[in-house]
Amino acid sequence: MEFFTPFRARNSQVSAMRNLPPLSSLRAFEAAARLGSVTKAANELGRTHGAVSRQVRALQDQAGTALFEKAGTGLRLTPAGEAFRAVVAGVLDDLERGYLRLRDAGRGANVHLACGATFAMRWLVPRLSGFYRERPTVQVRLSMTSARETRDDGADLVLTWDRLAHPIRDETRAIRLGDVAFGAVCAPDYLVRVENRRIAAETRIVHEYTPHSWPAWEAATGMRVAAERDIAFPHNGLCIEAALSGLGVALVEQVLVRDDLAAGRLVAPCGLHRFADGFAAVPAADRPLSPAASAFVDWLRRMLAAEA
Numbered sequence: 001m002e003f004f005t006p007f008r009a010r011n012s013q014v015s016a017m018r019n020l021p022p023l024s025s026l027r028a029f030e031a032a033a034r035l036g037s038v039t040k041a042a043n044e045l046g047r048t049h050g051a052v053s054r055q056v057r058a059l060q061d062q063a064g065t066a067l068f069e070k071a072g073t074g075l076r077l078t079p080a081g082e083a084f085r086a087v088v089a090g091v092l093d094d095l096e097r098g099y100l101r102l103r104d105a106g107r108g109a110n111v112h113l114a115c116g117a118t119f120a121m122r123w124l125v126p127r128l129s130g131f132y133r134e135r136p137t138v139q140v141r142l143s144m145t146s147a148r149e150t151r152d153d154g155a156d157l158v159l160t161w162d163r164l165a166h167p168i169r170d171e172t173r174a175i176r177l178g179d180v181a182f183g184a185v186c187a188p189d190y191l192v193r194v195e196n197r198r199i200a201a202e203t204r205i206v207h208e209y210t211p212h213s214w215p216a217w218e219a220a221t222g223m224r225v226a227a228e229r230d231i232a233f234p235h236n237g238l239c240i241e242a243a244l245s246g247l248g249v250a251l252v253e254q255v256l257v258r259d260d261l262a263a264g265r266l267v268a269p270c271g272l273h274r275f276a277d278g279f280a281a282v283p284a285a286d287r288p289l290s291p292a293a294s295a296f297v298d299w300l301r302r303m304l305a306a307e308a
Contacts, residue, residue: 180278203248
């Protein structure tokens with residue numbers, strides 16, 4: 001008995017060990033799978049092409065199955081690789097969110113906010129000093145979301161306002177902050193004709209990743225846009241800059257261009273169409289709203305109401 005007891009204890013410890021590949025090889029695989037290129041993955045991870053290639057190859061050898069196959073000059077996931085990518089990406093996302101929450105907790109009261117880059121640059125950041133005057137001990141950390149890839153990065157709050165492009169992800173948890181209003185805008189000297197609920201212009205400016213916004217706005221307003229051509233940009237901020245420079249007519253939310261409209265740099269020749277309660281903050285599902293996050297929501301609601 002004296003011999004078998006420690007032997008069984010050691011055996012139990014061995015069986016409890018996790019059978020996992022190195023984290024570095026999982027990061028290399030996920031980056032290569034997401035970017036479709038070992039070279040791009042190496043650049044993102046700050047490693048050499050050879051190092052990332054060896055890590056991916058070692059992962060394949062250990063698993064005993066191919067994860068990639070050649071596709072022209074790039075890579076394509078095999079069915080096994082695609083299934084594993086979904087698992088690895090989800091685990092790394094969870095790990096990143098958990099680490100960021102741990103790090104934030106050590107820094108004191110904070111609010112982690114995920115929102116669009118254009119909203120952050122054109123509206124939020126210029127007004128953020130007002131929140132800090134009210135709550136000088138609270139730190140606001142921003143993560144950028146986009147129409148191309150919606151990531152919340154474990155944020156306490158995700159701001160959503162583009163009712164033409166996206167539905168609110170979780171209606172039951174969404175905190176309504178105010179109305180939104182969309183309109184066609186252009187430079188004041190840009191030639192545009194509005195007649196019988198029809199807008200005629202040479203160029204319509206389109207967001208590459210939300211091309212359905214124009215049809216959705218037409219359906220909501222009863223307006224029709226007749227343009228000789230479309231030009232597309234991958235970012236709301238670029239669409240606004242294109243309109244400001246006289247390239248064409250862009251479809252934007254009023255909060256993003258409020259200052260430009262007030263200063264006369266942009267005009268909305270057929271007005272703005274309002275969507276009630278379209279601006280919302282969606283809190284994280286895995287934890288209650290913190291006092292700091294609640295204070296930020298209250299400040300946002302008051303600021304939007306004051307400018308409505």
